[in-house]
Amino acid sequence: MKDKLNKLRELTAEIFDIYNAAQILEWDQQVNMPPKGAEQRGNQIATLQRMLHTRTISPEYSKLMEELVDYADELDPDSDDARLIKECKRFYDQKAKVPPEFTAEFYKAVTLAYSAWEKARRESDFKKFQPDLEKIVELRRQYAEYFAPYEHVYDPLLDYFEPGMKTAEVQAIFSALRPQQVELIQAIAERPQVDYSFLTLEYDEQKQWDFGVEAITKYGYDWESGRQDKSPHPFTTGFGVNDVRITTRVDRKYLPTALFGSLHECGHALYGMGINPAYERTPLADGASYAVHESQSRTYENLVGRSMPFWEHFYPRLQEFFPTQLGNIDLETFYKGINKIQPSLIRVEADEATYNLHIMLRLEIEIALMEGALAVKDLPEFWNARMKEYLSVTPPNDRLGVLQDVHWSNGYIGYFSTYALGNLISAQLWEKLNSDIPDLADQFRRGDFRELREWLRTRIHVHGKKYEPQELVRKVTGSAIDPAPYMKYLRTKYSEIYGL
């Protein structure tokens, strides 16, 4: 059986080489590829994905899987070997249930959809993206059918990003959360508002970039194992634990965009860089789930990056970069400004209190699209109506509305709710972190983020995808995913800022 396990490792290593090669092609597409390269890139990615698929479901791999699944039952269930076999099986099942031709069609469709989305967004014209999105919705429905029977048609999509999670569970969590968040937002709206106009002055792009680099370097981003580039939508991707790359975007007229983009992606990247190198070229060399990944990015972006101790350290330095814009803005005013709560149009720029409402809207849309209760062509209207209802704002155009996010063009349906779940997990980890390290805030005041990183590395990062997300959250915090710590965190922080 040891031989068979080694054979599994060998075949899996090749499969994940292909997987990582495809990731490199996708990174390049978003960061570097000239516009006319899209068509051939679609072919190249489709071919790699098809090969990955056929290799995973090859008779040799299938047979190995069958034999090793039984063997895994004899092993310590917490051993790396047992977990590796289990994860390979999960990966195998995801492919075995889906015909390779479907995979090729899907990857070709999303490559074209990405270009269509870019154009539609640039021209603020949803019609230019509509046919591609219709195709993607149709393909995602077809995908779900391969996993029938299911409790809900959305379950197979959700499970792909959040192993073990059910649509009904997320709906239950969101139902509990929504009224509390809405109530908090309303309470804040009745208080005197904070000033953030100084964040919308002209900020030199290069200086913004340089300050962001300083900050994430202090966070511990390893430049020998990564790089930062610009892309229309910030993201993190890795091709091995020693090549984990981030992107950000820079807005000359809005300081938070680039900075918090970098801090956010750095949180993802530290996860990727912290995974046990022994897991390279296996499915374990990944985050436990999208929600757990998001808990790391939100920790570094919000719980740390928008905290007073962080800025007690960094604000004088930021003032040195921008003396004209910030020289007369005191720390307290700055802190309140970057933590302003205000319902707004753009999810990635939403504040901590309204963010989850953006997610809830998207979850609702995705479920309705999958159920067939909502047609793609009616999406802009539906979007704008719900934005008004939930956040009391109305997008003036599609660019600032339904076209703002890249994800659907990538075929990512089933994904958005992990953002909100990540917020919840981040607050659960934060409680535990602060109880384990009582002087954490003092460390931040000194610009020292090493113990934070080590705590997260040893408890979360190093395990990669060894544990299921809910298992991991329970292991580290002692609790299931729970909205209470997040609401408590929000209420404490914003009561102080807004004097509730």
Add this chain to the structure above:
Amino acid sequence: MKDKLNKLRELTAEIFDIYNAAQILEWDQQVNMPPKGAEQRGNQIATLQRMLHTRTISPEYSKLMEELVDYADELDPDSDDARLIKECKRFYDQKAKVPPEFTAEFYKAVTLAYSAWEKARRESDFKKFQPDLEKIVELRRQYAEYFAPYEHVYDPLLDYFEPGMKTAEVQAIFSALRPQQVELIQAIAERPQVDYSFLTLEYDEQKQWDFGVEAITKYGYDWESGRQDKSPHPFTTGFGVNDVRITTRVDRKYLPTALFGSLHECGHALYGMGINPAYERTPLADGASYAVHESQSRTYENLVGRSMPFWEHFYPRLQEFFPTQLGNIDLETFYKGINKIQPSLIRVEADEATYNLHIMLRLEIEIALMEGALAVKDLPEFWNARMKEYLSVTPPNDRLGVLQDVHWSNGYIGYFSTYALGNLISAQLWEKLNSDIPDLADQFRRGDFRELREWLRTRIHVHGKKYEPQELVRKVTGSAIDPAPYMKYLRTKYSEIYGL
């Protein structure tokens, strides 16, 4: 048979998707990859190459090849279909004759050799590279044996880069050329030398970059189908006719490095961008050979880029970029400076008259290594002796001598002579071009390079790899590869500059 041909196209398309994916990984490795990413990148590229190999020699592909080769004989021999089958067969033979284990060993060896070469070069210590180079020479000899019988052990290596070319042919061409070039260089050495000190002033890197971009934009480089980046060694690579990328390097203290690097690579790129799009995802979507490719880069770098008409147009603009450095240098002085002839140590910086001598030295070494007449350990001594003999210069160390070029560490033996052959072809094309377009120089003076590009596109570029290189040269110029036009070009140009 039409069905079989379509099947061949389908399988070939996938093989070339993998090929292009591997090219993207290599481009990224040289342009973007963080240092610690090297190990996994090696695995990823090796896996792609292995897959490409096994797919090409699969029973299905082999059988198709066998059937279609006979079918090709029935077709018009100049038809795209016949040529496609012929090129697929050539590609197939290159793989089928070589065991996959050899390919894996070779790629592993060159990955290690590259690191060894980098270290050896940095420390200027050939001994640190010697064992790896010995391994590579051994593997290249082994490679040649897979193609036995051959006239000369070097033939299979040369044929890989220059289809149909024989070692004896190249030796004959070089033997005719060498004394004439040496004589010219000696005649120049006896004349008063030209001033080029103004080229070694401090030149702002961004401005160098921007001027280069302006120049290649005028050449017709399509930025929607390409991009330019920095890399230690300038190169061109393409992943389809609509994604052809170039790199350059910038030397703050030497103006020609970046500029002529960009012009050179742009010549390669225009070739790649001009190939018939119908050839995408087939082996025809490539240049006819390395020499024909080099003829295009040398045309744009030297015959156009170092010509007086080019600078009559561009020099006033360059002076605007660098008024301090060039404001008082007149056009004539500048033109002479960038055309200075001086035997030197480094091939990539060699001028038009001495360049081929560097190549001849390398060819001689490669042939001797392959014949076993020269041992790797004796290489530095041999190198230095020949440099003295051919160019009257002696490298002070290995870094500036035998270790200067990356190619051997990449396993590229058989490649160098294509550089010199490219020079010869470029002059042959140049004669024909000027006879077909009498006012070419006037067009350049106006900054108009469209007719040049169209002439090259319709006669060379569009055909891709459809014709064998010597067939193509004969088709366009009416003659075999011939050193006379190059010598005539050199003599005319440099007689004027040096008053011979």
